Amino acid sequence: MQTKSKPAIRVGSRLGKYRIEKRLGVGGFATVYSAFDTLLGIKVALKVPSPELVSEQLLEEFRREAKLTIQLDHPNILAIRDATFVDDHFVIISPLAERTLHDRLQKRMGFELAFDILAQLLDGVAYAHDQGVIHCDIKPENVLMFDDNQIRLADFGIAKASQRTINGSGTGTIGYMAPEQAMGKPSARSDVFSIGLLAYRLFSGKWPEYPFEWPLAGAIQLRRRAHSDLIAVIRKSLNINPRGRYRNAGQMYAAVEQTRLKATRYARRHRTTG
Template sequence: MHSKRKTSLRVGSRLGKYRIERRLGVGGFATVYAAFDTVLGIKVALKIPTPELVSEALLEEFRREARLTIQFDHPNILPIRDATFIDDHFVIITPLAERTLDDRLKKRMGFELAFDLLRQLLDGVAYAHEHAVIHCDIKPENVLMFDDNHIRLADFGIAKAAQKTISGSGTGTIGYMAPEQAMGKPSTRSDVFSIGLIAYRFFSSKWPEYPFEWPLAGNATLRRRAHGDLIAVIRKSLAIKPRQRYRDAGQMLSAFERTRTKAIRYARRHRATS
């Protein structure tokens, strides 16, 4: 077992070849830093488990996340460049994003940008689902934005292989998870629900809340901005009963893409008359 270092990393300090530039955020299990790779001359993100919480079980979770994500090769999934011990810290190294989708949602977003971001998210999750992996924690904070509004889904730390039995209480973030996931029974349909919540927020400017009964808050704005076919896709993704949703992100993506022409034409027409 590696020793636990209690001190947090200071801005300007070094961790191996990485110079810490700023702290990006603190989660339940880890802190994420922006850093500069002094050998390669590039900026990266360092995800480091909180030292006081480090145990063999936690490290195994992080190792599993690294093994899982490093197998993925998709433009909308955040790649892991390395996962290693540096000066007694277990560190996962990834590309450095400009901001999170959560940050971007604090400003007004045009319809066509929202539509494209949703397509990218669905594309990445569909790829994970094809590889029998459920993300289990899809939320704006885990969607990272890069140049040219390119997004990548991060944090497969609690993702599960679909073939494996998932036991215990629900994992995920309250407010972004499907009802059955909160009961400890996530599936690909649970990820669909989480994407549906984000889609609803994109086009209504409101977050749907439990018990998720229609019409939801922001329904008038949704109807004004989105074509009925697009609303139908979002509504199906947010069905309370899992079997009434799309079976996975791939099926939702296909339905979503079929609305493209009508949805964009409708949005442009509304914009011209408003």
């Protein structure tokens, strides 16, 4: 049963103990706000699902996914501090990031930072895969950046619950997911594909597009910035056939780390001579 309509949440208003300071973003599922916890004296992020989507079905899906993801304890995975009703609004509370990777990608990024972001993301997803959990919606908007460029992947469980409830079956965001995931057959290899798309964007400045046939848009920029060994890792992760990819994020993480020294030297040499 759908919940009753509620008044819009306004910047400057109060939601329980939280003072709403800024609207950070609006998606198909929820609106995210920066808020101040007046009891604890800290800033937090509040994700407030659209009222018309908060049904018993969605809450049940969220509880099911939360049970699978609550055990994920890793520095590169965003922890949910609480999920509850506040003043009749369903609210998901988490630490407040400085920005999203989507925001950061609007400006040029050095090679070392791009490589570090990729490594952190793979480390976090590898941990989740080891726990038997796949994300299904890895995209720049879900990669949050904190102090000292630490990244944390958000929306474990939330994305799957909301999208399965809204769409009835498959999960993910068009343009960021593997072909087999779009057909409702996601796996750890699908997360690898999404990370490959993000990696390609990090190093080339371009988003690959279907049908993902090599060479992709931005291939010249990619070769200028990335060592051939790193390009080979990214290319394997973007194989249309899931069996041609890395089995999981852990396997891809190991392959990326093997290229770190050569890739960094290559990038520094190009920066010096280019």
